Amino acid sequence: MSRLNDMLQEIGGIGRNEDGSITRLGASEGYFQALEQVKMRMEALGMKAEQDPVGNLHGILPGTDPEAKSIVLGSHLDTVIKGGVFDGMLGVTGALEVVYRLKEQGRALKHPLEIWGFNLEESSPLGGTFGSRCVAGMVDAEAPGYAERLAKYGMKPENVRAAKKDLDKYGCYLEYHIEQGDKLDSAGLDIGVVSGIVSVVRYEVTAHGISNHAGTTMMPSRKDALVGMSKLIVGADARARELDDTLVFTVGKLSVAPGQENVIPNEVVATFEMRHMDKAVTDQFYADIQAMAKEISNCEFTFVNTVAKYSTPCDPALIDTIDHVCTRLNISHIIMPSGAGHDANPMAHEGVPIGMVFVPSVKGISHHGDEWTDPKHIDLGADVLYETVLALDKTDL
Ligand SMILES: [Zn+2]
Incomplete structure (x- = not known):
């Protein structure tokens, strides 16, 4: 298996149940174990990595132009109860793979490249996409009863406020994810270029x-x-x-x-x-x-x-870039909407241009232990992500 598939099975396998499914709920012990694993790899790759006050992980690989906006690659580190290896973790390990390839090829990017691994994306009493909504400043920690709910996760309203980032510094947010539906698998296509989130x-x-x-x-x-x-x-x-x-x-x-x-x-x-x-x-x-x-x-x-x-469109220029990369690499692909919500939503909500790359989920199964994506597709998606980052680095964002 490739480096990415190994990494995905290893870190994504944290929280494995007896039946083979994965339970790695946000803010749980397994969650922080996975976070540490990703953080160690970031540091080994020369990235500066830190956990924010709501348990998200942020890693940054400096660019050659200190004025340039960052390219962010992200997804979530948590799973549902009895979920699979791929949902969320693919986006984070796929982003690490991009950095591995940059290092191997001795390439330095003009733009800083950041990897964000989010906490509590799956539904919880704090509301879904919690970590990314905190970063986007969209969580109202003063809402009635919210402080008590935060306390159950060892957090306070201050944590929520302190996790907000100034998103103007980020040129784009790309998320590499499994489709979680059966459109690509049933059509025998390799890549979905996401047009937007329904x-x-x-x-x-x-x-x-x-x-x-x-x-x-x-x-x-x-x-x-x-x-x-x-x-x-x-x-x-x-x-x-x-x-x-x-x-x-x-x-x-x-x-x-x-x-x-x-x-x-x-x-x-x-x-x-x-x-x-x-x-x-x-x-x-x-x-x-x-x-x-x-x-x-x-x-x-x-x-x-x-x-x-209401729906969140992906950025037309990013859709175009990913579409061109697929065509150039001779990868069969379609432009399609995402039926599921993602951490990309809050980013887009706060004005960051978003783009998403989908790979097929076998039989459309997700949020289940049988969730599977062919290792070949995992690597193809990483090729697309890598080439997209290189193409975007040539622009001003
Ligand atoms: Zn997901």
């Missing part, structure tokens, strides 16, 4: 009916909230398929009240989640769902918007 919009939808005796209430006189909700879900699912190929719709949570086997349900609450690159499409879809709800008799619906994270 928006996530969620509603809490409640169906209101009337509870009554399950034995004495004849079918025509029922106002069954669960039947109404079921019709709406099936209708929305069909509409999503019709509206756009890349629109996804999920009901992941449902609660039924009063929840007794001999009582007709009077209230059903469901989460409606929709994801797409284009706000116009999710807006249209939501309007269609509302219209459908009005047509469902015997039931009334209310909608509360709970999440509205």
